[in-house]
Amino acid sequence: MGVRFHAHADPDALTRAVAAVLAKRCDAGVAERGHAWLALAGGRTPLPIYARLAASKRPGRLDVVPTDDRCVAHDHPASNVRELRAAFTATRDAQVHALTCADGDIQASLMQARALLSAHPAPFDAVLLGMGADGHIASLFPGDANLAAGLALDSGQEVIATLPDPLPPQAPFARISLTLPRLLRAHSVLLAITGQDKRAMLERAWHARDSSLPIAALLRAGLPIDVHWSP
Numbered sequence: 001m002g003v004r005f006h007a008h009a010d011p012d013a014l015t016r017a018v019a020a021v022l023a024k025r026c027d028a029g030v031a032e033r034g035h036a037w038l039a040l041a042g043g044r045t046p047l048p049i050y051a052r053l054a055a056s057k058r059p060g061r062l063d064v065v066p067t068d069d070r071c072v073a074h075d076h077p078a079s080n081v082r083e084l085r086a087a088f089t090a091t092r093d094a095q096v097h098a099l100t101c102a103d104g105d106i107q108a109s110l111m112q113a114r115a116l117l118s119a120h121p122a123p124f125d126a127v128l129l130g131m132g133a134d135g136h137i138a139s140l141f142p143g144d145a146n147l148a149a150g151l152a153l154d155s156g157q158e159v160i161a162t163l164p165d166p167l168p169p170q171a172p173f174a175r176i177s178l179t180l181p182r183l184l185r186a187h188s189v190l191l192a193i194t195g196q197d198k199r200a201m202l203e204r205a206w207h208a209r210d211s212s213l214p215i216a217a218l219l220r221a222g223l224p225i226d227v228h229w230s231p
Contacts, residue, residue, distance in 0.1 A: 003206070003219050008230040011048070011194055018192050018228050019052035022126050025188050026053075029125035030060030037122055039178060039186070041067045041130040041138070042080030045194055049128070050087035054094075062094040065116065067129060068139035068177035071104040071161075078171050099159070099176045106161055106174045113159040113176050124186035131193050131215050135201050138183065139164070139175035140214040150179045151217045158182040180214075184223050191218070191227045199229055 008014040022038065029036035036058070040046065066080040074081055081098045088094040097116055100109035129137050136142060140150045141164040150160050159182065162175045183189065193202065205216040219225060 002222070003225045003227060006226060006228045008228060011045070011230050014192060014194065014228050014230040015048045015052055018046075018049045018128065018190060019056070021188065021190060021226070022049070022053050022128065023056050023058060025126040026058045026060070026062060028187070030058070033122070035061035035063055036125050037120065038062070038064050039067045039124045039127045039183065040064055040084060041128055041192075042069070042083050043130045045130055045192055046128055047083065047087060049192065050084070054088050054091045057091070060093065062088070062091060063120070064088065064094065064096045065120075065178075066096075066099055067127065067137075067183060068175055069099045069109075070139075070171055070173040070175055071100055071106045071109050072173055073104050074098060074100070074102055076104070078173060099178075104173075106176075109176050110159065110161045117158045117178075117182065124183075126188040126190065127183050127186040129183065129189070129191045129218070131191060131198055131201070133197055133201060135205055135213045135215040136164075137180075137191075137214045137218055139177035140180065141165075142213055147212065147214070150177060151212070151214060152179075153181045153184075153221065155179065155181065180217055180221065183218075184221055189223065189225050191225060192229075193227070194230050196231065202227065202229070 026036035069080040084096045099113040
C-alpha cells in the first residue's frame with residue numbers, strides 16, 4: 001500500500017518501464033474479460049509511452065478513455081482524444097472513447113462522459129496520470145470552484161466539468177475530468193513525470209498537510225500509487 005517511487009536515468013528509460021507495466025496490465029485485462037480498459041493522460045511526456053505500447057501489438061481488444069479532455073472539437077490540436085486516437089491508430093482492435101462530444105459543448109460533453117462511464121463501470125486495468133507544475137492531475141486544478149467534488153473520495157461523482165481559474169494560457173478551455181475516486185478505481189495507478197521542478201512539487205505535496213492540492217490528495221489517498229520520474 002502507499003506510494004512507490006521509481007527513479008529512471010532518462011525519459012527513454014521511463015518510457016520503457018511504464019510501457020512495460022501498461023502492457024502487463026493489458027494482458028491481465030484481456031485474460032480476465034477479453035479486453036483491456038485504460039484511462040490515459042494527454043500531454044508530451046506520455047505520448048512516447050503510448051507509441052511503445054501500440055508497437056508491442058498486444059493481443060485482444062483495447063479500450064481507452066482520456067483521464068480528462070478539453071471541451072474542443074475532436075480535430076482541435078488541444079484535444080486529448082485526438083492525440084490518443086493518433087497514438088493507437090495502427091493498433092488492431094483499439095478503441096479510444098471520447099469524454100467530450102464532437103463539437104466540444106461543455107454540458108453535452110458532461111452528459112456524454114457520464115453515460116460512457118455508466119456503460120463501462122469496471123475498474124480500469126491501469127490509469128496513467130501526468131502532473132502539472134502547479135500540482136494538478138487530470139483536469140483537477142488547484143483553486144477550481146468545484147475541486148472538492150473532484151477530489152472527495154466519497155463524493156459519488158465519477159466525472160466533472162471544470163473551468164480552471166485562471167485559464168492556462170496555452171490551453172484556455174473548459175475541461176471534462178474524471179474524479180479522483182474514479183481514477184483510483186483501478187488495478188494499477190501510475191504517475192509519470194519528468195524534470196526537477198516537478199520532482200520538487202511532488203516532494204512538496206508529499207509533505208503538505210493540506211490535501212486540497214490535487215497531487216497531494218492523490219498521494220495521500222492511501223492506495224498503491226507508482227510514481228515514475230526521470231530528469
